[in-house]
Amino acid sequence: MTDTTSVLGYAWPLVASPGEEITFQLSSPTLPSAEAVLVRVRCGDPDPNGPGLRLEELPASFDRTIGLTHQPIRPGSCAVVPDGPPLSALQSFTVGAFLWPTLPGERIQTVLSRWRGDTKEGWRLGLDETGRLEFVLAMQGKSWRVATTEPLLSREWVLAGAAWDADAGRIRIMVRSADPQAGRDRSQVVEAEGPTSMRWPEATPLAIAAHASTAGKETFEGFYDGKIDRPRLYAAAETLDGLHRLCETTSFPTTDQRLLGAWDFSRGMATDQVTDLSTQHLHGTLRQMPTRAVTGANWDGSTDRWTDCPAQYGAIHFHSDDVADAEWKPTLRFRVPTDWKSGFYALRLRAMQGAEPVESFVGFFVRAEIGKPTSKLAFVASTATFLAYANSALRLDQVHAEAMLEGLLTLSRDDAYLQEHRELGLSTYDTHADGSGWNISSARRPILNMRPRGNVFNYGNDTHFIDWLEAIGQDYDIVTDDDIHRHGVQVLKPYTCVVTGSHPEYISREIWEAFDAYQRGGGRHMYLGGNGFYWRIAYHPTVPHTIEMRRGMTGLRTWEGEAGETALAFTGEPSSTWRSNGRPPQRLVGVGFDAQVFTHSSPYRWLDGARAPGLGWLTAGIDLDTPLGDFGLRGNGAAGVEIDRVDFSLGTPPGTVWLATADRLGYGGTPAPEEIRTLHRGVMGDQNAQVRADLVFFPTANGGAVFSTGSIAWVCALSHNDYDNNVSRLTRNVLKRFLDPAPL
Amino acid sequence: MLVTYPEAAHWPIDPARLDLVEEFRAKPRGPHGDELQKLLHRMRWNGDPQSDGRYVLVVTEPGKQWTLGRLPRQRGKPIELMRNHVFTSIAEAEWEVFKLRWEALTGTSLPPHLSGPLA
Known part of the structure; x- marks a missing residue:
């Protein structure tokens, strides 16, 4: 059993440019030292059924052996x-x-x-x-x-x-x-x-x-x-x-x-x-x-x-358990070499705790310098979403979690640690000790699930897409939500194609508008996820890597906000879902969140839209009479976990080509609350065709286009059969065409 | 604010319905018929009120090995690991916990042909 928590830390800043200094704030109550190695993350998910951990060791300017001290966290506001x-x-x-x-x-x-x-x-x-x-x-x-x-x-x-x-x-x-x-x-x-x-x-x-x-x-x-x-x-x-x-x-x-x-x-x-x-x-x-x-x-x-x-x-x-800043002193300083590629990175810390090996990571990101792209493709690190989920204790504290997830809770060493160590501060999914919702999340504290070996949801799943890019030999830059928020469309504009990952759920107005402007300017946007562009958040106006959200009174939420408290303190803007802010995700990416399904995932079936003349580039080499994605690491299908559907009344563009759907999700398909106005029986996926994942394509202004898969499970199906499968083929077809500057 | 009511789970379990036990043992990961769905939902929502905490699995080796544990209902208290209950498949673990929950909720023991390991 690998100990992932005996040494913990956080990087500051969370996102750095080549040439900038990062400090690592580390603490261990038991270890006097550890071996520290910088790694570039290709896949952060240790699951042996997939690619497994794939980390590239990098030379660093510091000694491998670093001394550690115990630095307590003092929660309480x-x-x-x-x-x-x-x-x-x-x-x-x-x-x-x-x-x-x-x-x-x-x-x-x-x-x-x-x-x-x-x-x-x-x-x-x-x-x-x-x-x-x-x-x-x-x-x-x-x-x-x-x-x-x-x-x-x-x-x-x-x-x-x-x-x-x-x-x-x-x-x-x-x-x-x-x-x-x-x-x-x-x-x-x-x-x-x-x-x-x-x-x-x-x-x-x-x-x-x-x-x-x-x-x-x-x-x-x-x-x-x-x-x-x-x-x-x-x-x-x-x-x-x-x-x-x-x-x-x-x-x-x-x-x-x-x-x-x-x-x-x-x-x-x-x-x-x-x-x-x-x-x-x-x-x-x-x-x-x-x-x-x-x-x-x-x-x-x-x-x-x-x-x-x-x-x-x-x-x-x-709150007696508020934590926005662990206030740890730097243990290690590191200047990012100017020749480093942008990417997901981590500091790997190894030691022995008695007879047990310790392997703990501190995640950070290196951005491509704004305005200096090294590729035609950018993949977005959904850092706002990573922060929203930072140290989620949802499965520990919410008694419905096992019923919702349709099976025994499988907890990691990180979960076991978090159960005992609430001083790390929890996520916006969680509640404070007094039952009130957690509105604020910052990166000035160890974040257990934004690093290799962490619980796989957004971060870990997204590394499956990075692994696929590496497997097919496609170069790419990494850009982050934090930078898109701060600098707007200029972060996206240099790229012919921008990919958002498995779960870009938390979006500020600035981020939304940057994507909208990118699409209108002829950009090509591949949204390879589910439940994206869902919650409206704000970044703190001056404190970096710190977000605020209010759950409000609608949406699939793990707690309900207090009456009268839907506006964000950071900006005064309304929070809650983008759907209740007049911008359903369908308007931006053609599909929007409708349901979750944890029993099993499903394949899509192709619709007539995929057979339209002129879409040969999209379906080349794919048999449209065969299920699309009847495999994958998340529930054995490409459509599942959290899924999105087309709805023209919610803004799916009239020019959308509806390519495929997965609408036979069985009893485990449970619709989001905002999908149901009045109650009647039979709203689950075994009886309700509105519970589905849809795959769409639509052209945008100035030769741009959007391709959306509407499923979190999608990227975790890419590596099936050594990357040779119809999910991988379709993703590759779309990517190839989207990187071609010829107007769509 | 989060208000949850695990005790709201009140689908009545009939100790005589050993056919549901058989159905679960044959297919621990589903899909399941309507009544077995309700039985499982009762068990999972209820969260083992008769025990010191909810039964959970703790990953000992990712994708390969899991240890049964009890998650206390109180924040901050450690998860109790039951080191003599180690599994190499999730299905085995689901079956083991199903049996524990069946006996706790019905107050009856399963007959010998249904109390062994996964078929």
């Missing part, structure tokens, strides 16, 4: 306000916010604090281990505490706060439920004895949704799960009504010098900055990218987009 005189001089004060806790009772959670975890000194407002709101002040071995008597409810808004009256030597905790009827009322004010003066710890930041572990360091603990809206800090002891006024107020007179902090989370939505409206300017910085652009306690349903009314989106949803 919070806002941090640097210490300052107004905070360290604080005497009587009121602190509070609107709260929507999502895991009350799980453990001690801090909402607002200036508290040192190591010495247990300072003040903190938070939840105790039973979910009751508590306020604690402590110094030099003495502490004062007051708490409510009932735990807060999960996912119910409350006004929550506390006050210390130094003159009276009293402290109080205050809760007012937003919806106080039908068993939801947790409103309460409890008073207790407090100090008459305090000496606060020094060099301790004010933290929102956590507290400092110690003084003088940027480490935090006591993370809170849930939303915090309009937090306030006021240098006088207020009543519950006074606190309520403070939190409801969003425009403060500058004359009131007692206002120390009034944070407006609706400002700078795409940034890591939190803005203080008070004259103290106690602005803060967010750690680990919590979810912004979420509904506040005052959201009234009048809009579902934060851009329409930011004031109703003044909350941040913090």
